[in-house]
Amino acid sequence: MQSFVDIWQYMPHGMCLLWQPWLVTLWAGSDLIIFLSYTAIPIALLTVLRKRQDIPFSGLVVLFSSFILLCGLTHLMGIVTLWYPIYPWVGMLKLATGLVSAATAVVLFRLIPTLVALPSPAQLSEANSKLQAEADAHQDTLAKLKGLVADLQAEAAAHEATLAKLEDLVAERTEELHEANTRLAVQTREAVHRSANLLSVVTSLTRQTARGHERTEDFIEALLGRIHSLAMATSTVVRGDDHLSGDLATIMRQQLDPVLLTYGKRVNLDGPPTQIVSEAAQQISLAVHELATNAQKYSLSQDADSQVTISWGVEGADEDQRFVLVWRETHPTGETVSDTPAGEGGFGTKLLTRIVPQVLRGKATRSIEDGVLEYRLEAPASAVLANPEDTDTATLAARLVDENFGLK
Structure with a gap:
C-alpha cells in the first residue's frame, strides 16, 4: 500500500518526453480531446435510454456507456501522469476499465x-x-355486403328508370338525326358555293395571266405559281383545326417557304396569332406570292443587304376595326426593288392594288421611295378575321371540300 501513497518514487511521464513543450502539448491535447469525446458519448447514450425506456437490452447500453467513460478517464489520467506519477492509481483505473470491457x-x-x-x-x-390491410379487407367485405343488399333493392327501380330513359333517348336521337340532316343540306350547299368561288378565282387568274404573257413557258410558270399559292392557302384553311379558317402566320410561312429556306435571316414575320377566313387567305396568299416572286428576282437575289419585313395586325376598336398587312422591302443601295414601277398597270400590280383589296372590300397602296418598297393592305376586320362561333358549318364543309376537290 506504501506504493499507492508514495508516488514520488516514480518519474513523471513528462520526463520521458524530455519536457519538450510541443511534444507535451501534443500528448496532453490529444488525450484531452479523447477524454471529452469519451465523456460526451456515454452522456448521449444514457440520455436516449432515459427518454426511450422501451429500448430493449438497456443493460448492454449501460455497459457500453461505462466502458467508454472508463476509457475516457484513462486518457485523462494520462494527462495527469505527465506531471504527477500516479501510476498505481492509473493501473487500478485501467484494471476497472479492462473488467468492464x-x-x-x-x-x-x-x-x-x-x-x-x-x-x-x-x-x-x-x-x-x-x-392493417387485413383489417381494411374485412371492413371492405362488410361494406360490400351492405352494398349488395342496397343494390338488390335499387335494381328493380333501376330497370324501370332504364326503360323510361330508353324511350327518351330514342326520341332525342330521332330529333338529332332530323337536325343533322338539315345541317348537312346547308353545309353541302356552303361547300359547293365555296368550291364554285375557288374555281371562279382560278379561271380569272388563268385569263388575266394569259393576257400578260406572250411566251407559253412564262405563262405556265406564272400561272402554276399563282395556282399553287392559292391551293396551299385553301388547303391550310379547310384542314386547320376543323374550321374554315386558318392561322395567318402558318399561311405566310407556307407561301414564303422557298424564300425562307434561301434567305431566312433576311425575311422577318411580325404579327399576332390571327385566324382568317378562306377568301381572305386566298387573296392574301396571292398578294404575298406576287410580292415574294418580285423580291426574289429583283431584291433578295441582287443585294445581300436587302431585307423583307411582313407585319400584320388589327387597328381600331369595335365596328371600326381594320385589318392591316404591310410588306416592307428595303434595298440599302437605293436601287429599284421591283420589276414594275408603281405607276404601271401590269397584272401583278393590278392584283396587288385593285383585285385583292376589292375582293376584301378594302384598299391597298404600293410605293417605291429611296430604295424601299412598301405595300400596305387595309380591309375591314369582318372581311378578314374568322368568326370563332361559326364552327358547325365549317367542320362538315371542310370535309366535303377535302373529299370532292382533292385538297389534301
Whole structure:
C-alpha cells in the first residue's frame, strides 16, 4: 500500500518526453480531446435510454456507456501522469476499465443470436401494413355486403328508370338525326358555293395571266405559281383545326417557304396569332406570292443587304376595326426593288392594288421611295378575321371540300 501513497518514487511521464513543450502539448491535447469525446458519448447514450425506456437490452447500453467513460478517464489520467506519477492509481483505473470491457464483450457475444433475430424496422412496418390491410379487407367485405343488399333493392327501380330513359333517348336521337340532316343540306350547299368561288378565282387568274404573257413557258410558270399559292392557302384553311379558317402566320410561312429556306435571316414575320377566313387567305396568299416572286428576282437575289419585313395586325376598336398587312422591302443601295414601277398597270400590280383589296372590300397602296418598297393592305376586320362561333358549318364543309376537290 506504501506504493499507492508514495508516488514520488516514480518519474513523471513528462520526463520521458524530455519536457519538450510541443511534444507535451501534443500528448496532453490529444488525450484531452479523447477524454471529452469519451465523456460526451456515454452522456448521449444514457440520455436516449432515459427518454426511450422501451429500448430493449438497456443493460448492454449501460455497459457500453461505462466502458467508454472508463476509457475516457484513462486518457485523462494520462494527462495527469505527465506531471504527477500516479501510476498505481492509473493501473487500478485501467484494471476497472479492462473488467468492464471484458464484461461488455461477453454480454455482447452472448446476445448476438438474440440481436440478429430482432426484426428490423422495415420488417415491423411490413407486418403492421399486413395487419392493417387485413383489417381494411374485412371492413371492405362488410361494406360490400351492405352494398349488395342496397343494390338488390335499387335494381328493380333501376330497370324501370332504364326503360323510361330508353324511350327518351330514342326520341332525342330521332330529333338529332332530323337536325343533322338539315345541317348537312346547308353545309353541302356552303361547300359547293365555296368550291364554285375557288374555281371562279382560278379561271380569272388563268385569263388575266394569259393576257400578260406572250411566251407559253412564262405563262405556265406564272400561272402554276399563282395556282399553287392559292391551293396551299385553301388547303391550310379547310384542314386547320376543323374550321374554315386558318392561322395567318402558318399561311405566310407556307407561301414564303422557298424564300425562307434561301434567305431566312433576311425575311422577318411580325404579327399576332390571327385566324382568317378562306377568301381572305386566298387573296392574301396571292398578294404575298406576287410580292415574294418580285423580291426574289429583283431584291433578295441582287443585294445581300436587302431585307423583307411582313407585319400584320388589327387597328381600331369595335365596328371600326381594320385589318392591316404591310410588306416592307428595303434595298440599302437605293436601287429599284421591283420589276414594275408603281405607276404601271401590269397584272401583278393590278392584283396587288385593285383585285385583292376589292375582293376584301378594302384598299391597298404600293410605293417605291429611296430604295424601299412598301405595300400596305387595309380591309375591314369582318372581311378578314374568322368568326370563332361559326364552327358547325365549317367542320362538315371542310370535309366535303377535302373529299370532292382533292385538297389534301
